[in-house]
Amino acid sequence: MRCPSCQHEETRVVDSRSTGEGFVIRRRRECALCGFRFTTYERLELSLPQVIKKDGRREPFSREKVISGIRKACHKRPVSEEDIENFVSQLERELFESGDKEVPSTYIGERVMEKLREWDEVAYVRFASVYREFQDVNEFIEQVKHLLKGKSRAGKGRK
Known part of the structure; x- marks a missing residue:
């Protein structure tokens, strides 16, 4: 996952939580280069x-x-x-x-x-x-x- 602040490709997951009744995972990430923290969501892709x-x-x-x-x-x-x-x-x-x-x-x-x-x-x-x-x-x-x-x-x- 690319850092939205500095575009560095190396980030680490700081925290993961299930939301949306278990169909979505919210992840807090941190850039290995600049330390910027951001949130991503992973969800099931449905047809x-x-x-x-x-x-x-x-x-x-x-x-x-x-x-x-x-x-x-x-x-x-x-x-x-x-x-x-x-x-x-x-x-x-x-x-x-x-x-x-x-x-x-x-x-x-x-x-x-x-x-x-x-x-x-x-x-x-x-x-x-x-x-x-x-x-x-x-x-x-x-x-x-x-x-x-x-x-x-x-x-x-x-x-």
Whole structure:
């Protein structure tokens, strides 16, 4: 593994931990030349289905693309990087285990929105506003009202 700081090829593993329910190994490494420490992740490579986009195009499932969208929605929100990584690993396993050759992008988007709604309402609304392609502020307001209705129903009966 090349050092990201000095490009030296000799690094050593300082610490290894299993994460993501045992499907991912997190390794802390140190460069033998400059002492720079960095983290790498080793994960099982799965044969995942093609994603069918809204316009009919097909492209390979991209873990990085899903993580990037979630990170943008969760920017400055109380959602940890570990939660995001674990969710996307779980989603990958689910897609792999389904055995499907293709999956609609809408399925992935809806799964992400479910998880964001569970984690943080602001992140959920951020993601939904991009994913659902709201055309104007009224659509956005309707989504927030819908979210608040669900919250008030969940709160009834509690004291």
